[in-house]
Amino acid sequence: MTKNKVIRISLIVVGILVLLGGVFGFYLFNMPQRDVQATRTDYVLTSSQLVNEYLANPSEANEKYLDSQGESKIFEISGIVNDISEDFNGNTVVIIKSDEDLAGVSCTFIKETNANAARLKMGNLVSIKGVIRSGASFDSDLNMYENVIMEKCDLISMNK
Numbered sequence: 001m002t003k004n005k006v007i008r009i010s011l012i013v014v015g016i017l018v019l020l021g022g023v024f025g026f027y028l029f030n031m032p033q034r035d036v037q038a039t040r041t042d043y044v045l046t047s048s049q050l051v052n053e054y055l056a057n058p059s060e061a062n063e064k065y066l067d068s069q070g071e072s073k074i075f076e077i078s079g080i081v082n083d084i085s086e087d088f089n090g091n092t093v094v095i096i097k098s099d100e101d102l103a104g105v106s107c108t109f110i111k112e113t114n115a116n117a118a119r120l121k122m123g124n125l126v127s128i129k130g131v132i133r134s135g136a137s138f139d140s141d142l143n144m145y146e147n148v149i150m151e152k153c154d155l156i157s158m159n160k
Contacts, residue, residue: 036131036152037113039074047079047096047105050148054135055102061135072131076156077105081124084117092117095147096126103136103145107153116155127156 043065053061065073079096082104087093092114097104107128109117120126130153137146 036074037129037154041076041129042073044076045078047077047148048098048101050075050077050105051097051101051103051136054137054148055145058135058137065132065135072133074129074131075150076127076129077107077150078125078127079105081120081122081126084120084122090114092120094120094126094128094153096128097147104147105150106147107150109153109155110151113154117153120155120158125159127158128153129156130154 053064065075067073077096080098081094082097083095085093085095087108089111091111092109094107094109094117095104096107105128107130128150130150132148133151134146134149136148138144139146
């Protein structure tokens with residue numbers, strides 16, 4: 001084969017690989033996301049129960065609450081609103097924590113559910129549905145406990 005033929009075949013192969021990579025990336029980008037609010041709840045717990053399970057044995061809690069691909073089960077967590085803030089994307093972040101707990105549960109709402117969180121006040125007893133992204137733990141560098149982090153949250157119920 002001549003040098004030009006080898007270069008031409010190489011460019012065609014590289015072009016096909018780039019095209020396939022682009023198609024695969026487009027597919028992953030547009031892949032449907034799990035609708036947490038429309039899916040049934042797997043576990044109903046208090047914030048204290050969830051935090052204490054993660055602090056007692058994080059690997060056992062991960063095994064219990066994550067599936068084989070690392071996706072979180074869907075939780076309904078109840079507790080007292082300890083803090084309300086907003087993240088950099090404008091989403092409401094609610095911390096559920098009792099005074100006795102070492103850590104709490106940080107619930108980040110999504111754009112579609114922010115309006116439901118707007119009526120929350122400190123001290124409300126709430127039930128919030130969402131998925132776990134990170135369990136509670138002790139950070140020895142900061143010498144403090146880190147909250148359980150839940151995402152894709154929505155308010156299920158609120159008592160004053």
